[in-house]
Amino acid sequence: MENLQIAIEKARAIRQEQAALAQMPTAVASTAEQNWNALPELEIDPTTLIAKRVMTQKSNAHSSHYDMLRTRIRDQAKKNNWRRIAIVSAGPQVGKTTTLTNLAFSFGRLPYHKTMVFDFDLRRPSLQTLLNHHPTTQIDDVVEGRTPFEAHCCRVGENLAFSLNAQPVANSAELLQSDGMSDFLSGVQDIYEPELMLFDTPPLLAADDTRGFLSNIDAALLIVEAERTPIDQIDVVEQQLSELTNVLGVVLNKCNYPDPTSTANYEYY
Known part of the structure; x- marks a missing residue:
């Protein structure tokens, strides 16, 4: 009888421990959800975005290629448990920031998938220009503890948030x-628990900013411009990226000749 009582008490203790563990993710998720919803909301004029070639606020023919890219990124991120993706280019003016912004709003349409976007092209921040927003805080003040993150980051809708800078960072x-x-x-990831963090980074060959930062991220997506970015430059950058992090893929931007194998070119819409 004594052995049975010991077994019962042991089983009860295990059950109580399992119940406590089962409740922990719910409590954490609830706190993260509250933190996310507490971020100030940023209202953006859709016509302004369209004028800046950001076409992905709604699902349509113009968003289809970005939506396909979004799905491939999401699948690879889930498969490899990647949370932090850097958007990288070899040089300037290849459409890196525009591609990132379109991707951001495409991800923002995914239900239950929170995406946080950071403008870390700190020498020439331009994401705020695309969004037609005038931020009053800087990321260096946040990182160095002079400004709280919740006063710096803005939420757009339910699933998308932006960290923007008004001017270059010394x-x-x-x-x-x-x-x-x-x-x-690490703190942002723990407190807000975004499924994905996207980073707009400086051109890799322009300065050492991106090279030094890549140790903080899980993978990089390389943006190149059709008929302008030299093939040998792509090879050099891809090799450098592979030495520093995982290479998620290469996006050919500003291409005038659509891929004939892509179903996005069919008359679906």
Whole structure:
């Protein structure tokens, strides 16, 4: 009888421990949800976005290629447990930021999938221009503890948030490579639990900002411009990226000749 009582008590203790563990993710998720919803909401004029070639606020013929890219990124991220993706280019003016913004709004349409976007092209921040927003805070003040993140980051709708900068950041390479930046990103991930964090980064060959920052991310997506980015430059950048992080893929931007194998070219819409 005594052995039975011991077994019963042991089983009860295990059951109570399992019940407590089962409740923990719900509590954490609830807190993360509250933190996310507490971010100030940013209202964006859709016509402004369209004028800046951001076409993915709604699902349509113009969004289809970005939606396909979104799905491929999401699938690879889930498969490899990647949360942080850097958007990279070899040089400037290839459409990197526009591609990122279209991807961001495409991800923003996914239900129950929170995406947080960071403008880390700190020498020439331009994401706020595409969104026609005038931020009053800077990411360096957030990382260095002078401004709370919740006063800096803005939420667009339910599933998308942006960290924007109004002007260039001094000592950008040192900031991006600092231990403070690493701690900051870990803290954001723990508190808000976004499924994906996307980073607009400086051109890889222009400065050492991106090279030093890539240790903080899981994978990089390379944007190249059709008929302008040299093939040998693509090879060099892809090789450098592969030495620093995982290469998610290469996006050929501004292409005048559609891929004949892509179903997005069919008259679906």
